[in-house]
Amino acid sequence: MSKETFHVLTSTAVPLPIENIDTDQIIPARFLKATTREGFGDNLFRDWRFTADNEPIQDFVLNNSRYAGAEILVAGKNFGMGSSREHAAWAIHDYGFRVVVSSFFADIFRNNALNTFVLPVQVSQPFLEALLSAVEQDSTLQIVVDLPAQTISFGERSETFAINTYKKTCLMNGYDDIDYLLSLNADIREFDQAHA
């Protein structure tokens, strides 16, 4: 339902060099009880961010004030594995991230992110490692994610990333899939009746 758009984002980034981050880490199941899309950001990475007594865990990166305000999350490979809960993408978006960078994304998460206007940027493993160590060294490092050009750049380095043209158009113009599907209504009705 989001009507925002995405073109070029310049922002600092948060490094999270952990592989196979699953959706139960991104948003634990006990926080899936809401019936709206808002507010999930408070519980993003809940069990890594807070102790059982709700005390912030100091050495977790989201509690490090140097990285406050970053709109890019950089994570280890195979990000978003596990459940189909779109709440994981909502939590990332609600927290304030607009881009997740990794060297590999789980399928359902990728779809859910795109449907939530969070851009998954898949880069090569060497680029990912370089980016992680750069942001670990310098939390003020500016990273540029250019959707029209399909590039991600920092310092001297730049890499192109893939995205299908359809989803690119949707993100740049704020369209969602339902708008397109609703335009096929007559064809779908016919198909439905033929397959009753």
Add this chain to the structure above:
Amino acid sequence: MNTQPTTLFDKIWDAHVVKHAEGHPDALFIDRHFIHEVTSPQAFDGLRKRGISVFNTSRTTATADHNVPTKDQHLPIREALSRHQVDTLRRNCAEFGVELYDLGHPFQGIVHIIGPELGLTLPGMTIVCGDSHTSTHGAFGNVAFGIGTSEVEQVLATQCILQYKPKRMRISIDGTLANGVTAKDIILYIISKISASGATGYFVEYAGETIRNLSMEARMTICNMSIEMGARGGLIAPDDTTFDYIKGREFAPKGEAFDEAVAKWRSLKTDDEATFDTELHYKAEDIQPMITYGTNPGMGIGIGEHVPLLTEIPDTEHVSYSKSLAYMGLEPGMELRNKAVDYVFIGSCTNARIEDLRTVAQFVQGKQKAPGVEVWIVPGSVQVARQAQAEGLTDVFASAGFELREPGCSACLGMNEDKIPAGKYCISTSNRNFEGRQGPGARTFLASPIMAAAAAVSGRVMDVRELL
């Protein structure tokens, strides 16, 4: 029609494409849509905001499963947020005219258990649900996969979703399984071989003699965990085992219509010459009873093996590996045999069907649970619970000291009241051992129902083959 040799997956997919446009994902028609309380409320809100109705209510079925208590289901749900979510599902289903199998209804249960047992899940269909284990339904020879809430809204609004076609993988298993080795071990074995992301981007067909010889319920266990290796879904070509299972089920075609359907379903198979993007072969004889030691389902070993040493893990994975073992409180190189467990959970859409309960009952008959171990047995549906009662399984569980609960997802995910406490070990027949999956700090060993039963009576992880 395509005369090229084609895979079963392609046949079903292609037959459901309403519109294919260059550069666009396919608009794929969905025959059957299942919804539950957790991933549907925001989708119904979306319909309301757009002022549209459900496209075809006869194609959507709802149940309440993830968030429900498994005790005293006849009483109002105690926990306010859970109650609100289930109430919201009730209101939405009433307002939009969707059939709901609510708490107390004889058809209620875990969504992936009730679809097949009601005959709503049939060969050749496209099936989706806002839940990744929708892959379970693929055991009947259909294209079934999990979707996010925006996609649930798309299906409610248009009976279609937009999808790019995944690649195709075939995994063949031949040979005979040893005594004590089950479908759960087959799938845990495959995932341990190809990793938790090894099938990302693929739709998997399971084939071979070993698969052919499995019951429908065992096939569902395999397809259920396809997502655990990253696959969109998994399927098995239908055969007489499939048709016999479907015959006579509540919503299955009846009489002549059934015979006609079977005649059509018989054509649902991969052509001999069809090619896959990836083909893998395994031997049933190589599979032992499996158990996981880590925090993703790819971290599994045969019960006779040891937890991998750091030297057996690629350098780049050392950090994640050590973090995972630290969470589990385990050391590299140790065996899991004889490791004490605190909880045993027999349930979930992977292993809470009647055959699973029968296997467990047969094993524990005349035995007692070990002192100090909590054993929860949670049937997947009201129908499974009633059947277990009728067959006397319930009495076996009660005299063994097991706690029999009411149907729901229960301790498969730490969302409802059933949680494993922090630091405790649980041997579980469910499908995910992620950190905190069964409750904050809970430590999960995934295994088959009979391995779980063996742990229940001995209080430790056992090699069930030694007890048979």
